[in-house]
Amino acid sequence: MGNGTPVTNAIRRLRFERGEMTQQALADACGVTRQTVIALEAGRYAPSLELAFRIAHALEVRIEEVFQWAGES
Amino acid sequence: MGNGTPVTNAIRRLRFERGEMTQQALADACGVTRQTVIALEAGRYAPSLELAFRIAHALEVRIEEVFQWAGES
DNA sequence: AGGCGATGTCAAGTATTTTTTACCCCAACT
DNA sequence: AGTTGGGGTAAAAAATACTTGACATCGCCT
Numbered sequence: 001m002g003n004g005t006p007v008t009n010a011i012r013r014l015r016f017e018r019g020e021m022t023q024q025a026l027a028d029a030c031g032v033t034r035q036t037v038i039a040l041e042a043g044r045y046a047p048s049l050e051l052a053f054r055i056a057h058a059l060e061v062r063i064e065e066v067f068q069w070a071g072e073s
Numbered sequence: 074m075g076n077g078t079p080v081t082n083a084i085r086r087l088r089f090e091r092g093e094m095t096q097q098a099l100a101d102a103c104g105v106t107r108q109t110v111i112a113l114e115a116g117r118y119a120p121s122l123e124l125a126f127r128i129a130h131a132l133e134v135r136i137e138e139v140f141q142w143a144g145e146s
Numbered sequence: 147a148g149g150c151g152a153t154g155t156c157a158a159g160t161a162t163t164t165t166t167t168a169c170c171c172c173a174a175c176t
Numbered sequence: 177a178g179t180t181g182g183g184g185t186a187a188a189a190a191a192t193a194c195t196t197g198a199c200a201t202c203g204c205c206t
Contacts, residue, residue, distance in 0.1 A: 005123070022182065024181090033165070034182095038184065046122040048165095048192090050142065054142075096153070097153095107152095108195070111153080111155085119193090121192095
């Protein structure tokens with residue numbers, strides 16, 4: 001399936017682990033639309049670095065815990 | 074002073090701490106041009122999340138150690 | 147003096163990408 | 177039946193990351 005980005009994420013899992021946080025709530029907390037969250041959870045693209053920081057902050061985890069990169073040592 | 078990104082970085086410092094690594098060497102290690110490294114060190118814009126991962130990997134540090142976000146708790 | 151390596155600037159341009167806008171589906175209500 | 181809330185798709189729009197190339201400076205070496 002047309003997956004293009006080598007960066008995956010665990011947004012959806014963390015959202016639920018962080019107490020039933022809805023897509024809209026996360027979107028608001030990050031200052032983006034709900035569609036952005038949907039697209040990110042679907043892995044359609046990787047967010048900007050700034051948004052990555054905001055997401056990690058909203059989910060109260062480090063960036064590396066939300067986003068994984070296919071290219072570790 | 075036209076700084077537009079709220080994300081700063083410590084690429085230049087880490088480059089030297091990691092043993093006199095040149096801009097070109099870092100660029101090669103990350104698969105980008107030297108101009109990109111220059112622009113990043115000058116703080117002209119924030120890299121993509123994927124490039125941020127590659128840079129952190131090349132400098133052997135965590136992303137948060139290279140890039141700082143003006144918005145921590 | 148001349149050359150080389152590392153750094154930097156400026157500018158234009160591409161082309162990729164992120165992000166938004168608009169519309170649809172389904173379940174659980176009242 | 178109608179509405180509210182959670183989730184989803186697909187398009188285009190808006191933003192910007194990245195490249196290319198040309199040129200200037202500084203320090204070091206022969």
